[in-house]
Amino acid sequence: MKQLLILILLAFSFNGFAQDYQAAFQRGNEAFTAADYEKAADIYEQILVKEQVSFELYYNLGNAYFRLNEIPKAILNYERALQIKPYQKEARYNLKLANQRTLDQISPASPFFLITWWMAWRSFFSSTFWSILTIVALFISISGGIGWLFGESRKTKKVGFLLAVLFIGLGILFGFTAWQRHAYEQKSNMAILFAKETPLKIGADNGSPDVLMLHEGTKVEILGKTGLWNKVRLPNGEQGWLPVENLVEI
Numbered sequence: 001m002k003q004l005l006i007l008i009l010l011a012f013s014f015n016g017f018a019q020d021y022q023a024a025f026q027r028g029n030e031a032f033t034a035a036d037y038e039k040a041a042d043i044y045e046q047i048l049v050k051e052q053v054s055f056e057l058y059y060n061l062g063n064a065y066f067r068l069n070e071i072p073k074a075i076l077n078y079e080r081a082l083q084i085k086p087y088q089k090e091a092r093y094n095l096k097l098a099n100q101r102t103l104d105q106i107s108p109a110s111p112f113f114l115i116t117w118w119m120a121w122r123s124f125f126s127s128t129f130w131s132i133l134t135i136v137a138l139f140i141s142i143s144g145g146i147g148w149l150f151g152e153s154r155k156t157k158k159v160g161f162l163l164a165v166l167f168i169g170l171g172i173l174f175g176f177t178a179w180q181r182h183a184y185e186q187k188s189n190m191a192i193l194f195a196k197e198t199p200l201k202i203g204a205d206n207g208s209p210d211v212l213m214l215h216e217g218t219k220v221e222i223l224g225k226t227g228l229w230n231k232v233r234l235p236n237g238e239q240g241w242l243p244v245e246n247l248v249e250i
Contacts, residue, residue, distance in 0.1 A: 021052045025060075032060065037067040055084040059091050066098055072216045072248075074098045076192045079219070079250045083185055086123035102217035108235035122181050130178035134171055141167035191232070191247040193218040200240035204229035211240040220247070 028043035041064040044057055062077035078095035082088065111119075125133070140163060147160025199210035204226045220232040220242070229241045 021047060021050075025057065028060065028064075032064055035067075037064045040064045041068065053080075053084075055081050055088065055091075058084070059088075059094075062091070062094065062098075066094065069101075071098055071101045072192055072194045075102075075217050075219070076248055076250060079190070079192070083188060083250065084126065099217070099219075103215040104218045106218065106235045109237040122177055122184065125181070127178050127182035127185055130174055130181055134174040134178055137167045137171035137174055141165075141171055188250050189222045190250045191220055191222055191230075192250065193220065193242070193246055194248050195243075195246035198242060198246050200232075200234075200238075200242060201229075202240060204231070204241045208241070211238065214242070222247070222249070 024043055024047050028040045028047070031037075031040035031043060041061060044061040044064060047057060048061070058077045058081035062074045062081060065071075065074040065077060075095065075098045078091055078098060081091045082095065085091065142164075144160045144163025144165075144167060148157050148164055149160075151157040151160050193214055193216055195214075195216060197213060197215050200212050200214050201208040202211055218234070220234055222230050223233055223239065224231040225244065226241075228244050230244050230247055231239065232242050232247075233239045
């Protein structure tokens with residue numbers, strides 16, 4: 001009886017959180033529609049503080065900051081939205097517009113084609129959907145194995161064996177993809193530069209020579225950390241060091 005009451009209370013609490021989220025999100029949307037972009041951004045940020053995240057929230061927050069001309073924040077939230085829905089056309093287009101407003105127009109280096117294929121494959125679905133595909137594939141594989149072991153006819157055994165082998169392979173592939181996708185969703189190792197202007201250093205100290213000057217909104221890959229410095233790689237492959245405080249991870 002006590003456990004039932006706890007479950008009922010949890011259900012009501014979850015429902016209450018969902019209703020609060022929707023009400024706050026609606027207020028933010030209304031402020032955005034009324035062109036009060038600062039208020040809209042503030043409401044969306046308050047929702048994020050409560051860890052209520054979604055593609056729509058990040059996307060709308062990016063739009064609000066874009067209208068406020070706070071380009072690094074707009075880029076950051078568009079990138080976070082695209083981590084959830086990588087192929088959402090409007091978010092990709094708006095991110096492109098935001099990137100065009102940055103000073104550092106760095107042409108990305110072309111990665112090895114297998115890496116490009118893998119990244120595209122991994123981004124095709126969310127980690128949740130890849131996990132579902134893994135379960136389905138393993139279920140079919142087990143069913144095929146049962147058919148192979150206990151099938152009465154030779155044809156049934158043959159089909160069962162083929163299904164078992166094929167879908168166990170797919171299950172392993174889907175499972176590995178789900179793991180990789182989940183790891184990327186949790187920590188992409190990508191970050192946006194928020195300092196107006198800062199030099200990319202050869203070493204992890206202010207006394208090191210400058211590689212080049214970078215400006216806010218530039219996207220970098222974090223390769224490592226030493227003290228208060230992050231080793232980063234630019235889209236063109238160039239590497240150097242930036243202060244941790246100047247970067248916000250996606």
